[in-house]
Amino acid sequence: MEVDFSNIKVIGFDADDTLWVNETYFRNTEEQFASLLERYETKNKIDQELFRMEIKNLELYGYGVKGFVLSMIESALELSNNRISAQTIGEILQLGKDMLLQPVELLKDVKEVLRQLQGRYRLIVLTKGDLLDQERKLEKSGLSKYFHHVEVLSDKKEDNYRHLLDHLQVDVKEFLMIGNSLRSDVLPLLNIGAQAVHVPFHTTWQHEEVKIEENDYDYLKIGKLSDILGYLK
Known part of the structure; x- marks a missing residue:
């Protein structure tokens, strides 16, 4: 699909099954x-x-x-x-x-993608789950240095994103979210006027599964995280 990310200044990354195995x-x-x-x-x-x-x-x-x-x-x-x-x-x-106690297993090319995007964009982590566990995984991952901000949300609904972006003073039109879940990382962002990229993981929790008509929403779907580099000039 044709995408235009020329106005993007801030990129949010989901953590579990986007940056590392969960x-x-x-x-x-x-x-x-x-x-x-x-x-x-x-x-x-x-x-x-x-x-x-x-x-x-x-x-x-x-x-x-x-x-x-x-x-x-x-x-x-x-x-x-x-x-x-x-x-x-x-x-x-x-x-x-x-x-x-599981080791943090990074997904392929995560560090290289973050390395190339760092400095060109403001990078943040937007994840949900247990605060202590997510902090532990981020520390073990060695990825902290790439991010300007890390936020562990109680949930990933439209209001959660809207309030966070307001708090961080991020213009929704300048924000791009990348994640593995249509329900949590893509659809809520599209509904508030941001852009989103879906990078599926091979295993998805039932609760995160959602069926939509592809023509109903305008978003980019990629096969692996490193594919995003071809769309961010």
């Missing part, structure tokens, strides 16, 4: 969780119950590993009719700790 760890943990509860229910039922619990708890716990762990424990109690052992609950807690 969702893969959740999917692997779900597999382990289902194995722990296989005596009580089928894997399909366990997966459905866990997703239902995560969505129910979003308003209480928000996004991130800690809320995910609490939802796993609550699901285990319900699926087992409160017969789950203290040992198994301990194993679920350990699954969560293992997730928090």
